[in-house]
């Protein structure tokens with residue numbers, strides 16, 4: 001039997017877990033998420049009587065083993081880090097420092113995550129939002145709230161076109177929001193009008209291979225992803241689920257690639273060096289890569305803007321009559337003074 005525990009996170013990698021009756025307190029490593037929920041066995045539900053002695057006797061290792069997606073972070077996965085990463089605590093600290101920098105550079109600009117089904121827009125989006133202290137919004141969830149039913153129901157009962165209209169409506173309504181992280185639906189990039197709604201934000205493409213995305217999607221089951229459960233003749237009906245999913249992903253990706261490529265930033269999902277059975281780098285690593293790429297890009301843009309201001313107009317020959325050189329601000333004020 002499992003018991004659901006709420007997690008209240010401390011600053012770095014530790015958090016306190018408690019059950020609804022506050023009878024169990026333990027410390028555990030945090031994978032950078034807030035309000036995370038673990039299912040842990042009833043075994044760990046020991047009464048807390050105060051004092052560190054009791055706390056340290058709780059089955060922490062067992063608890064970590066139950067934690068979904070718990071991972072160690074090999075150094076090679078994290079670009080731009082010049083020292084080995086021992087644990088999530090170090091990565092969390094690096095991310096907080098980077099996020100504080102990016103937050104200042106962004107000046108309230110929103111972030112829109114785009115990418116195929118299963119690319120981790122919601123998972124990574126939550127981490128990035130939490131690091132930047134931005135609210136997180138998931139357009140698929142908002143569509144479901146608006147429609148009062150699931151995305152699969154909308155596809156089945158009203159068809160893809162109705163879904164796309166709702167998707168555009170939601171993105172339009174999100175447009176005025178500043179300083180938010182938005183996870184968009186996988187197909188949002190296809191409609192030109194949606195780019196208009198996202199134009200004031202930084203658009204980030206989470207990009208992974210069809211194989212990696214299929215592995216993830218199949219782990220979740222395809223029921224909630226109607227486009228993936230269709231077979232549009234890419235593979236014979238008898239093809240196994242993985243082969244069919246990869247073929248479908250490839251097809252969708254080839255139709256959308258040019259649209260995703262319009263994003264301001266591209267963040268690879270693969271581990272490095274790549275692992276053939278890969279489900280990708282851990283969410284915290286992808287979130288770190290995203291913040292790093294964003295920080296680099298914003299710095300580069302700022303430098304380019306400064307450089308663009310540093311120019312000199314050189315007059316050679318006579319200007320056509322229709323053109324004249326305006327006096328500078330200093331010159332015009334001295335002309336005014338002398339008049």
Ligand SMILES: Nc1ncnc2c1ncn2[C@@H]1O[C@H](COP(=O)(O)OP(=O)(O)OP(=O)(O)O)[C@@H](O)[C@H]1O
Nearest residue numbers: 117118119120121122123186216279280281282283
């Ligand atoms: N970095 C990661 N490593 C391994 N699994 C991941 C990672 N990021 C996300 N996942 C898993 O992949 C699946 C899809 O993630 P998520 O729902 O965040 O993707 P999405 O891009 O929002 O998908 P969709 O557009 O289909 O809603 C989930 O099971 C999630 O737990």
Ligand SMILES: O=C(O)C1=C[C@@H](O)[C@@H](O)[C@H](O)C1
Nearest residue numbers: 117140185186187225226227
């Ligand atoms: O890739 C797509 O077209 C979709 C992705 C999901 O996020 C949902 O928006 C919906 O299932 C369609």
